[in-house]
Amino acid sequence: MEVNKELDKKLNEVFAGRVVRKDLTKLIKEGANVPVYVLEYLLGMYAATDDEASIQEGVNRVKKILSKNFVRPDEAEKIKSRIRELGQYSIIDKVTVALNPKVDRYEAEFSNLGLKAVPVPANYVKEYDKLLVGGIWCMVKMDYYYDEEERNNSPFIVNTLQPIQMPNMDMEEIFSGRTHFTKNEWIDILMRSIGMEPTQLEERVKWHLLLRLVPLVENNYNMCELGPRGTGKSHVYKELSPNSILVSGGQTTVANLFYNMASRKIGLVGMWDCVAFDEVAGIRFKDKDGIQIMKDFMASGSFARGKEEKNASASMVFVGNINQSVDVLLKTSHLFAPFPEEMANDSAFFDRMHYYLPGWEIPKMRPDFFTNRYGFIVDYIAEYFREMRKRSYTDSIENFFKLGTHLNQRDTIAVRKTVSGMIKLIYPHGDFTKEDVEEILKYALEGRRRVKEQLKKIGGMEFYDVMFSYIDKETMDEEIVSVPEQGGGKLIPEGMGKPGHVYVAGQNNTGMIGVYKLENQVVPGTGKYDKSGVGSHRGARESLDTAFRYFTANSKSVSNSISTKTRDYLMHISDLQGIDLTEELGIAQLIGLFSAAMNKPVLDSMAVIGNMTVGGTIAKVEDFANVLQVCVDAGAKKVLIPAASVADLQTVPSDLLVKVQPIFYSDPIDAVFKALGVQ
Incomplete structure (x- = not known):
């Protein structure tokens, strides 16, 4: 731990007055529901030092300010009364301003105080335009003046308003200060500045946490992070920077996000450096063209609304929960599955993502992950991030x-x-x-x-x-x-399978290509054929019946030892990706029946494609290149292919062909011999 102490000492020397001990933030944060940057703004004013006595004095001062001036929603009436009795009083609250055109003035709404329609001098609105979108935390001196003549007007008046943000930033201080630290020391300082203790985190996790900050330093950066609950995905965007806004619940409108044509005001993307969406599964646009405008903006940083083309530099962040394990998700669908349906199948939307952060690699937050050592005052670091957007x-x-x-x-x-x-x-x-x-x-x-x-x-x-x-x-x-x-977790495992087990790839009714496993078993009986896993899928049922009829008619041409009268044939199909069954099962099931009857497994790591009619005619494979791609993704090393598809090989990229051994068959019996390795 001595190294840590050294780093604290060096940080206090190089960035005197710009750092704060993070346990102080935690200490006060637990008692006050205010964003970290508000707290550290105050701590930065009164406790940015490493002298223990001054720190204690500063902390007491901050506590006093918070207990006296910070408005808790349940004490709103007490504060209103205090403003009235004293005639003037300072408060800390989140303020949102709107123009009231009927009386031509700006009016503020106070989030915790619960006041609306409080007049605000226009100069504050011009200076701090974020008051108009989403609102900002401010220290406000309020006056109280009740006028009998003007009963409709609010007696509360804003006297002075000071946003809780660093007024200015000297970037040279950061650049020259950075030269005093090594790469690892600097990363540790950044970790502590966002409240994490680097000695408890693996190197890769530190990088993931750094990547969460990239949308704050890079213009028009689109990122998504999906992972388990409790890993702090939205914390950075909500608590850490006064320049980012978290859209909770997902419901939004084009007017709110991009441009309001009625008031001719740009929305959140024009006012904030980063717009983060919490819980991606709930993203809903009330307007039909919402996702289209969002795609446009994510690609180019501009969007058209009405006759105007608007530019904005906000980054877009999408965070959400993955409820299954990643292995299951990779096998059964894709890692964007938690997004709402209208986005989940829109490849053009996801193509605009610059990074997918693997949230499942970040551990759930425990108390020992939070630091008690020194880091930058959050407000200072937020301004450094903001300035870096210009470079x-x-x-x-x-x-x-x-x-x-x-x-x-x-x-x-x-x-x-x-x-x-x-x-x-x-x-x-x-x-x-x-x-x-x-x-x-x-x-x-x-x-x-x-x-x-x-x-x-x-x-x-x-x-x-x-x-x-x-x-x-x-x-x-x-x-x-x-x-x-x-890596690993393939649908088609390596090595020899059991007799009667066959993997097949084919298209379902909606055109999606899936991988399926057929399991066949032979038991003593009277020639019955039992199928399970088929459900009410008529096409699949007919295809499986076709295979059995062909099998009983042609079994002797393959082996005299096969009996179709004194044996029962049991078959189960598994839809490995959960996308619904295909009807292209005939050839694969025929192979499965012979494999089980002869107690001979099929070739290892093999997938079968193609279908047959009752008369034994082989159908050509539709969408051949994509079907082959799905086989390779599922882990197939060999693919049994109808000879009619040879001509389609030219549609397959060469680096896909080198990954798989194609085996061609001309008729159903040829397919059986080749699948069982009998030439």
């Missing part, structure tokens, strides 16, 4: 690396923005090495590849290029970056 490091990759061929224009922009944002956080002074950039670049590529891997599941071949890589300009070595959760 750019998007070209920092170019000096050392170039990106691989699989990255299209959108991927390149996403990776560059992430790299730029992380450099602004870790190396704000612009002093970094090739190794520093490489470390950030790998992390940036991983997050964008996670987006692309899910797009491939939703949108198919259009998003096939996911082998993200970068090339070192000096050595010309190429390095491929993978995504941790993509």
Whole structure:
């Protein structure tokens, strides 16, 4: 712990008056429901020192101010009475202002005090335009004057109003101060500034927590984080910065978010640096064109509303909960599944995400994760973040690396923005090495590849290029970056399966391609055929019956040992991805019946595609390249393919073909021999 003490000492020397001991924030925060940046603004004024006596005095002063001036909703009446009795009183509250055109004046609404229509001098509104959208925390001196003549007017009047924000910021102080610390020390300081204790966190978790801050330093940065509850996903956007706003509950309108045509005022994206949506599953636009405008804005930072084209620099953050385990989600659907239906199948919407932060890698918050040591006053760090939005490091990759061929224009922009944002956080002074950039670049590529891997599941071949890589300009070595959760957990396991077990891929009625497992068993009996797992799916049932009829008619041509009269055949189908059954099961089930009857397993890691009629005619596979892609994603190393589909091989990208061994069959019996490895 001595190193920590040293770091605290150094931080207090280099940034005197800009740091605060974070346990003080916790201490007071528990008693007052006010955002962290409000508390630390006060602590910064009265307790930004490492002298124990001064700290104690400062803390008492802050407590006094909060108990005297901070408006608790349940004590609103007491405070109103105090303003009346004293004629003037200072309060701390969240203030939102609106123009009342009927009387041509600005009027304030006080969130905790519960007052509305309180006149506000116009000069404050001009100076602090955020009062008009979403509101800001302020220290307000209130006057009380009751006029018999003007009964309709509020007797409460705003005398002076001071937003709780740093008035100005000297960036040179940050740049020169940063040179006194190593990379790891600086990351630890940033962690403590947001209230976390770095000694309790793994290196990778620290990087994830840093990435949560990128939307605050980078313009028009779109990020999503889905993960378990209790990992602090929305904390940064709600508590930590007076420049970001959290839209809770998800319900919103185009007027509120983008532009109100009636009042001709720009919405949240024009006033805040970062707009975060809590609980993505609940995002609903009351307007039909809401998602379209949002897509437009996420792609270009501008949107058209009426006759006007508007620009804004807000970043968009989407946070939400994943209720299943990631393995299950990856097997059964995709990692964007928690989004509402109108977005969940819209690949163009997700293609605009610059990073997918794996929330499941961040541990649930425990008391020992919160720090008691020194970090920057939140307000100071929020202003540093805000100033950094004016700078750019998007070209920092170019000096050392170039990106691989699989990255299209959108991927390149996403990776560059992430790299730029992380450099602004870790190396704000612009002093970094090739190794520093490489470390950030790998992390940036991983997050964008996670987006692309899910797009491939939703949108198919259009998003096939996911082998993200970068090339070192000096050595010309190429390095491929993978995504941790993509490994293992395949639907089609490696190694030999049981006799009668077959994996098949095919399209369902809605055109989605799924992977299914057929399990066949032979028991002594009278030639019955029992099917389970089929439900009311007529097409699947007919296809399975076709296979059995063909099997009984042709069993002797494969093996004389097969008896269809003294055996019962039991079959169960599993829909491995939960997307509904396909009717393209004939060939696979025929193979399964022979495999079970002869007690001979099919080839290992094999998927079967194609269907047959009662007469044994083989149908051509529709959407061949995508079906093959699904087989490979599911873990197939070999795919049994109808000979009629040979011509379609040219539609398949070459790097997909090298991953799989195609085995062609010309008729149903040929398929059985090849699947069982009998040539």
